[in-house]
Amino acid sequence: xxxxxxAFTPWSALAGGVLIGIAAALLVLxxxxxxxxxxxxxxxxxPAGGDVGWxxxxxxxxxxxxxxxxxxxxxxxxxxxxxxxxxxAGGVLVGIGTRFGSGCTSGxxxxxxxxxxxxxxxxxxxxxxxxFVTVYVxxxxxxx
Amino acid sequence: MKRALPIIAxxxxxxxxxxxxxxxxxxxxAKVLAFLDLAGAWDPSLALVMVGAVAAASIGFAMAGRRGxxxxxxxxxxxxxxxIDRRLVLGSLAFGVGWGxxxxxxxxxxxxxxxxxxxxxxxxxxxxxxxxxxxxxERRRKSxxxxxxxxxxxxxTADG
Numbered sequence: 001x002x003x004x005x006x007a008f009t010p011w012s013a014l015a016g017g018v019l020i021g022i023a024a025a026l027l028v029l030x031x032x033x034x035x036x037x038x039x040x041x042x043x044x045x046x047p048a049g050g051d052v053g054w055x056x057x058x059x060x061x062x063x064x065x066x067x068x069x070x071x072x073x074x075x076x077x078x079x080x081x082x083x084x085x086x087x088x089a090g091g092v093l094v095g096i097g098t099r100f101g102s103g104c105t106s107g108x109x110x111x112x113x114x115x116x117x118x119x120x121x122x123x124x125x126x127x128x129x130x131x132f133v134t135v136y137v138x139x140x141x142x143x144x
Numbered sequence: 145m146k147r148a149l150p151i152i153a154x155x156x157x158x159x160x161x162x163x164x165x166x167x168x169x170x171x172x173x174a175k176v177l178a179f180l181d182l183a184g185a186w187d188p189s190l191a192l193v194m195v196g197a198v199a200a201a202s203i204g205f206a207m208a209g210r211r212g213x214x215x216x217x218x219x220x221x222x223x224x225x226x227x228i229d230r231r232l233v234l235g236s237l238a239f240g241v242g243w244g245x246x247x248x249x250x251x252x253x254x255x256x257x258x259x260x261x262x263x264x265x266x267x268x269x270x271x272x273x274x275x276x277x278x279x280x281x282e283r284r285r286k287s288x289x290x291x292x293x294x295x296x297x298x299x300x301t302a303d304g
Contacts, residue, residue: 004185007178009169013189016168017196023161024197025204030153032208032220035161035201037250042275053147054154061158062251063258068159069166076166078256079174080263082246087263088270091253093242095274098250101235102223105249106161108236109194114201115222122228123236130240135180138245 024111027058036107037062038098101127149216162255168193171255173247180244 024035031054033040040055066075082090098104101123103112108127112120169175169189178187208220243249248256248267256264 001182001186004178004187007175007185007187007189009189010192013168013192014196016164016166016170017193018200019164019167020161020193021164021197021200021202021204023157023164024201025207026160027154027157028204028208028220028222029215030157031150032214032218032222033154034222035157037254038275041250041254041272042278045272045275045279053151057151057155058158058161059254061155061160062162062165062254065159065162065166065255066258069163075259076169076172077174078172078259078261078264080246080248080256080261080267081174081177082263082267084263084266086245087266090242090246090248091267091270092274092277093238093245094248094250094253094267095242095271095276096278097235097237097239097242097274099235099275099278100231101237101239102225102232104239104251105243106251110197110201111205113194113198115205117223119223119225119228119232123232126233126236127240127243130237131180131244132182134241134244135177136183139181140183 020106020110021114024106024114028111034103034107034111036103036111038094038104039102039107042095042099097127150214150218161251162258164197165252165255168196170249171252173252173256176243176247176249176252180247 027033027035033054035058040058044052044055044059069075080087094104098107101108103120103123105127108117108120108123113124165171170193175187176190178185179190208214213219239249246267248264250271253264253267253271257268
């Protein structure tokens with residue numbers, strides 16, 4: 001392993017992380033809910049959901065974030081290198097996996113870890129491990 | 145007002161969350177994949193996103209836990225599930241594979257969709273299809289379990 005120091009952005013990573021954490025803290029204090037994106041979006045697809053308003057508001061806030069950001073600064077790079085078949089396969093796996101696994105990077109990785117939930121620790125270990133292995137296989141085994 | 149406040153708060157939180165994803169770099173799949181590529185030129189930045197996020201969030205959860213209610217006096221809706229089962233592990237592994245294939249998890253994908261990028265749209269469409277497949281599977285499983293005692297049915301409330 002070698003660290004790519006030119007790509008390392010510790011301060012913006014830490015600052016962005018703190019903003020994400022503040023958002024999660026605000027949501028639980030204001031609404032009593034977990035700021036888990038897969039759960040919030042997935043709950044909209046459940047016909048008997050009922051509590052639609054806050055979910056739509058949260059998703060709308062996320063969608064508007066790039067627009068709000070450009071009011072202060074230009075957007076950083078958005079580089080999506082995956083091919084279209086890969087985007088669909090990845091999207092389906094993320095959709096099914098996060099719902100069966102009851103959460104994603106935000107719900108388990110941030111909120112669950114912050115609550116020291118054993119379920120979230122196991123889930124976070126599992127998706128991190130699968131992510132590391134997948135990238136290894138794609139880039140260093142299957143790729144040239 | 146009591147009904148509108150949590151909705152307004154959720155919108156503001158979604159916005160702050162999304163800006164956090166942009167500032168942190170998680171919004172960019174290339175940076176996420178550079179973090180997941182331990183054998184390549186490794187970019188450890190995203191580990192610090194998690195450190196910052198968990199630290200800040202844990203203060204909020206500790207405050208909420210001590211109060212026992214929200215600031216508006218409503219009950220906290222936090223999962224109390226403790227069972228570590230096959231659904232949790234296999235689901236999370238499948239999520240990790242999809243994350244590693246593209247570099248998007250659900251939050252950054254939504255924020256990227258907000259830029260109007262066609263590839264983000266395709267990914268989110270796949271993700272919603274996957275979530276719908278889960279709903280169909282759940283409904284089938286529940287109708288198959290109608291004659292089974294409720295405590296034998298897994299809790300389906302989302303942790304996140």
